[in-house]
Amino acid sequence: MTNLEEQQSALQSEIARLKSDVEFMKNRAESDYDAVVREQIERDPVASQMRQRLTEWEVALATQLASFGENHRRVKEIRDARDQARKDLEDRQKQIGDIVRQSEYILNRENLDSRTAELNARKEQLEAAQKSHTELRNARAEYEEAETKRDELQKQFESFDTLIKKVNTLVTSPDRTKIQYESILIRNPLEKDWPRWYIHVPAGFVLGLMLGLGIAFLLELSNNLLRTPRDVMRHVTAPLLGMICDQQADDETDGVDLLQVVRQAPYSFMSDNYRQFRTNLRLSESASNKKILLVTSPTSGDGKTTIVLNLTATFIAEGKKVLVIDTNFRRPGLSGNLPRPPQGQDQGHADFGLSNYLLGQCSDPRDIIRQSGTEGLDVIDCGPIPPNPAEVLGSVTMKKLLDSVRESYDYIFLDGPALLVSDAKALASLVDGTLVVFNAKRTRRGEAQRTLRELREIQATVVGTVLLCVENLKGGYFEKLYKAYKKYQEIPQKA
Structure with missing residues (x-):
C-alpha cells in the first residue's frame, strides 16, 4: 500500500x-x-x-x-x-x-x-x-x-x-460428620429489572383508558335506538314536535298512572312536556288546519294510547272539545282506560262501537259516541273485532263517519294500530294528518325510517313525531331542562 x-x-x-x-x-x-x-x-x-x-x-x-x-x-x-x-x-x-x-x-x-x-x-x-x-x-x-x-x-x-x-472430595470423604458446607455466595442484582413501575403504571393507565373509550365507542355504535331528540333529528326526516321524559326522570310522577299523568300530576315535569307538545302541534305549520289526526307507531307497545289520552287532556284544559276514536282493532285500549259512565249519563248505545257502525249495524254516529266522564271529551270505542279490520277501516263508511263528526269537535284523535299491519295505512289515507310515536327505549332507527317511508309511499301527511320515555342522561339536555324547571317551580319565600 x-x-x-x-x-x-x-x-x-x-x-x-x-x-x-x-x-x-x-x-x-x-x-x-x-x-x-x-x-x-x-x-x-x-x-x-x-x-x-x-x-x-x-x-x-x-x-x-x-x-x-x-x-x-x-x-x-x-x-x-x-x-x-x-x-x-x-x-x-x-x-x-x-x-x-x-x-x-x-x-x-x-x-x-x-x-x-x-x-x-x-x-x-x-x-x-x-x-x-x-x-x-x-x-x-x-x-x-x-x-x-x-x-x-x-x-x-x-x-x-x-x-x-x-x-x-466432600462426597467421597469417610468422615462425613466433619464436612463443612461452604456456601457459594451469589451476588444480588444491583437493580430490579421487572417490573418497572415508572413505565408500566402510566402505560397501563393509558391502555386501560384507550380500551374503555374503545368499548364505549363500540357500544354506542351498536346501540341504534332513538334515545335522544338529537337522534330523531339526525336520522328521521320529520319534525319533532314533542319530547316526553321517562317516569324515572320526574320524581312527581312516582305512583301516578302514566295514562292520566296530566290530570293526576298537573305540575310535574312530564305534564309540562305534554303541554309543550300540544303547543308545538297547534302552532306547527305542518299541522295547521288539521283537525283529524291519526296516532300510530312503528310497533305495538310504543305508547300511542298514552300520548292520545294525555294530549287530549291538554286540549280539554284549554276548553277544546275533543273526540277520541279507538281504531286499534288488534289491541283496543280506550275501553279499559276510559270506562263508561253510569248508564243514565251515557248518551250512546251501551254495546255499540266503531265496528258496529262500519258494518252497518247502526246508521247514526250518535249511537256509537259516548261520554267519557270528563267534560269536553267524547269517545268511540272499537266495538267487536271484525274479521277484516283493514277493509273496514279503509271503507267509504269510515270516511263518511269522519266527515260527519268533523264540524262537531275541535280535534279528533284516532288511537290507531301500529304500522306493522295494514290497518294504519288504510286510516292514514283518510285523516288530515298522522302523528308518529317513537319510544326511546324500544324504537330503532331502521324501524322509524321504515315507518315514515311507508307513510310517504301512500302519500300520507306526516305532521310530526313525538319521542316518548326520554331518559334523563347525566349532563344531557333533559337533565339541565329538568333542573331549570324545578328551580323555576320553586315558590320564593317572603322576607
Whole structure:
C-alpha cells in the first residue's frame, strides 16, 4: 500500500507538469513565434524559395525605380508581385507555426489523458488496498476480542473444575460428620429489572383508558335506538314536535298512572312536556288546519294510547272539545282506560262501537259516541273485532263517519294500530294528518325510517313525531331542562 501511495504521488506531480505544458502551449498559440517555430520556418524548403523570390522581386523593384520612376506601369506590376510574394511567405510561416504548435499541444494533451487514466487506476487500487487494510484491521480486532473471551471462559472453566473437585472430595470423604458446607455466595442484582413501575403504571393507565373509550365507542355504535331528540333529528326526516321524559326522570310522577299523568300530576315535569307538545302541534305549520289526526307507531307497545289520552287532556284544559276514536282493532285500549259512565249519563248505545257502525249495524254516529266522564271529551270505542279490520277501516263508511263528526269537535284523535299491519295505512289515507310515536327505549332507527317511508309511499301527511320515555342522561339536555324547571317551580319565600 505504501508503494501505491508513492506511485500516486508521482503521477499527481506528472499530471501537474503536463497541465502546465498544456497551458503553456495555449499561451504560445496566442503569442508571436518562438525560437522553435522560427527554426522550423528556416528549415522549410518552400519558405526558403519564397524568401528567395521575395528578395529577387525587391531587387527588380529597386532597379526599375531607378530607371523609370515611381508611377511607371512596370514599377507597379513589380511592386504588386513583391507584395503578393511577401503575403504568401507570411501565410506559409503562419501555417508552419500552427502545425508545430498544434502537434505539440496534441502530444501533451494525450500524455495528460494517459497520465490521468493511470492516476485513476492507481486511486482505485489504493481504495481497494485501504478497504482490505480496514477489513484486516477489523478481523484482527475481532480475533483479539475472541481471544479475550476465550481466556475468560478458560478461567470460568478452571473455577468450575475446582468446585467440582471440592464437591467430589466432600462426597467421597469417610468422615462425613466433619464436612463443612461452604456456601457459594451469589451476588444480588444491583437493580430490579421487572417490573418497572415508572413505565408500566402510566402505560397501563393509558391502555386501560384507550380500551374503555374503545368499548364505549363500540357500544354506542351498536346501540341504534332513538334515545335522544338529537337522534330523531339526525336520522328521521320529520319534525319533532314533542319530547316526553321517562317516569324515572320526574320524581312527581312516582305512583301516578302514566295514562292520566296530566290530570293526576298537573305540575310535574312530564305534564309540562305534554303541554309543550300540544303547543308545538297547534302552532306547527305542518299541522295547521288539521283537525283529524291519526296516532300510530312503528310497533305495538310504543305508547300511542298514552300520548292520545294525555294530549287530549291538554286540549280539554284549554276548553277544546275533543273526540277520541279507538281504531286499534288488534289491541283496543280506550275501553279499559276510559270506562263508561253510569248508564243514565251515557248518551250512546251501551254495546255499540266503531265496528258496529262500519258494518252497518247502526246508521247514526250518535249511537256509537259516548261520554267519557270528563267534560269536553267524547269517545268511540272499537266495538267487536271484525274479521277484516283493514277493509273496514279503509271503507267509504269510515270516511263518511269522519266527515260527519268533523264540524262537531275541535280535534279528533284516532288511537290507531301500529304500522306493522295494514290497518294504519288504510286510516292514514283518510285523516288530515298522522302523528308518529317513537319510544326511546324500544324504537330503532331502521324501524322509524321504515315507518315514515311507508307513510310517504301512500302519500300520507306526516305532521310530526313525538319521542316518548326520554331518559334523563347525566349532563344531557333533559337533565339541565329538568333542573331549570324545578328551580323555576320553586315558590320564593317572603322576607
